[in-house]
Amino acid sequence: MEDDVTIEQDGREEVGMSEEELDATESRVDAKATKLKKELDTAKAERQEYMDGWQRAKADYVNAVKRFEEEKRGAVARGVTKSAEAFLPAMDSLARAEAAGDIPEAFQGIAKQLHDAAKSLGLVQFGAVGDTFDHNIHEALGQDVAASKEEDDTVSAVLQPGWMASESVVRPAKVRVAQFES
Numbered sequence: 001m002e003d004d005v006t007i008e009q010d011g012r013e014e015v016g017m018s019e020e021e022l023d024a025t026e027s028r029v030d031a032k033a034t035k036l037k038k039e040l041d042t043a044k045a046e047r048q049e050y051m052d053g054w055q056r057a058k059a060d061y062v063n064a065v066k067r068f069e070e071e072k073r074g075a076v077a078r079g080v081t082k083s084a085e086a087f088l089p090a091m092d093s094l095a096r097a098e099a100a101g102d103i104p105e106a107f108q109g110i111a112k113q114l115h116d117a118a119k120s121l122g123l124v125q126f127g128a129v130g131d132t133f134d135h136n137i138h139e140a141l142g143q144d145v146a147a148s149k150e151e152d153d154t155v156s157a158v159l160q161p162g163w164m165a166s167e168s169v170v171r172p173a174k175v176r177v178a179q180f181e182s
Helices: 019-100 105-120
Strands: 123-126 138-146 154-160 162-165 168-171 173-180
Touching: 019 105, 019 123, 019 162, 019 168, 138 154
Parallel strands: 138 173
Antiparallel strands: 123 162, 154 173, 162 168
């Protein structure tokens, strides 16, 4: 029966500490634990502050990269537009010569190079008789009388074709607009 009952000691008997010494030791241990808990709380707060700062810096970096990419695309678009503006008079002259049939066969290669250069810049010519007039891409230089209501507010004559690069108008088409008078 003695094996079933175990008497535990609180450690004072082995070390020989008095109640006051044990209380002083517990007080020091509690003070040390409190100090360590405060240091841990401070470390957690600093860690959170550093994490928040890092996340802000990362977000700023991602936003800067996006802004730089957007500025780069804008610079490329401005460069294409500037190049196209310098290039369009040659394209207009070539179109007039082709329409008149005045391009010698020896210059057909040069004409093809000019057309290929326009295509590589992403230039697209627009403006045709019958198109619906759009003040965003057409410049109205006059009016003509439309024969029917269906022809109202359509392009009746193209005086100079327009050019676009991507989604931006490099040069609006100069047109005359049909107006129906009832």
